Amino acid sequence: MQGEGQSIGIPAAGEHENVSYNPTGGPGIHHWQEATITKAGLGERGNVFFAAIEMTRMPIVLTDPNLPDNPIVFANRAFQDLTGYQEDEVLGRNCRFLQGAHTDREAVAELRDAVSEHRAVSVELLNYKRDGTPFWNACFLAPVFDTDGKLLYFFASQLDVTRRRTSEQAFRQAQKMESIGQLTAGLAHDFNNLLQVVSGNLELALSRTDDESLRRPLENASRAAERGSKLTKQLLAFARKTRLEAKPTNLNNLIVEFGEMLENSVGPQVEVQLNLRPRVPAALVDPVHLEMAVLNVLINARDAMPKGGCVTIGTSKMHLNGNAAAHHLPPGDYVAHDQG
């Protein structure tokens, strides 16, 4: 009870919070889910409570369910700020003018049911500003009665929760990418192992025959397996891209350990030379990602030299200071890895 009985409210006690997220923080306990007032009418605007309603940054409207189509009879300044409509453009209209093409009809039905049952509800739904910009509206509405229990008004507050919804969406998308990445990595890895067996056996068969009529199809199959292997590596690189795991890595060791794989990938036509500076410090990189990057550059180099040639992979230590910005990096010590 407030103002010596001028208005009475039923505390929400968490009851109307029927949606999964509550924009005001924990479940609403103390705020009212319905009110009973002793003075109807909107004329009294000289007290501090009216000033508070006009000053708050929370958009607020009142509608009159006793008029046809339950129109807005009051909208505060923050409601105008939120929606971009002027007061005279909203007074006399049902709030559904905020809805549009992508507004969830189920959310609208929740509002409709609550209005017809004279009860509070909080719903998040997509609304549109005057200029057409969509925004997520966390709308809470509740009934206001007179002392005889007659419905006088509906009160509603609207909160723009677009930023939260967008970051939640981005997070969900990132999680989805992560699972796709894991799945792809697993498949690509297993598939690559199978291709290795195929390639190995084809190589063996090739080494055991001089019969041209057999060699041609075997060579074709071998090339196809090699291409399949390249594709799986690209898949693996894609999968890894979705979650970079940087850790201190010795680039020289990485290149040496990966060397055989690199040589096999470019084939006998291309010579791979290493020019690794001793004692390069550990670099903070995702090793798998770097391996795939090296492999990719090498395969491109091979494709650019159909008659064969030489590729050099080198490492060196670099200090970036004045020239750091040109490399889009903050100043500091780096380990450079070159392929030429």
Ligand SMILES: Cc1cc2nc3c(=O)[nH]c(=O)nc-3n(C[C@H](O)[C@H](O)[C@H](O)COP(=O)(O)O)c2cc1C
């Ligand atoms: C006080 C009050 C405020 C409302 N505010 C909004 C609002 O901000 N956005 C919205 O989409 N609907 C709002 N509504 C809901 C619509 O006015 C309407 O009740 C809803 O669209 C369901 O009715 P309909 O199916 O006749 O359109 C509000 C309703 C009331 C009573």
